[in-house]
């Protein structure tokens with residue numbers, strides 16, 4: 001397991017709301033997650049040896065939209081919030 005910060009992930013992390021950081025809110029629409037929410041991906045951000053990143057989540061509404069067309073909020077392809 002490498003401890004390497006992805007510079008893009010550091011920027012995404014800095015832009016997250018508290019709810020998104022804690023895994024309460026959708027990465028794309030910021031709404032509270034529902035029971036069908038799914039992990040999008042993990043942000044690789046380290047401070048020294050410590051992992052300080054988080055996992056991005058998306059609600060079922062955005063996931064459904066993403067699988068048919070562009071979800072609301074037009075997230076970038078790597079899951080970054082806008």
Ligand SMILES: [Zn+2]
Pocket residue numbers: 026027028029030031058059060061062063
């Ligand atoms: Zn959403």
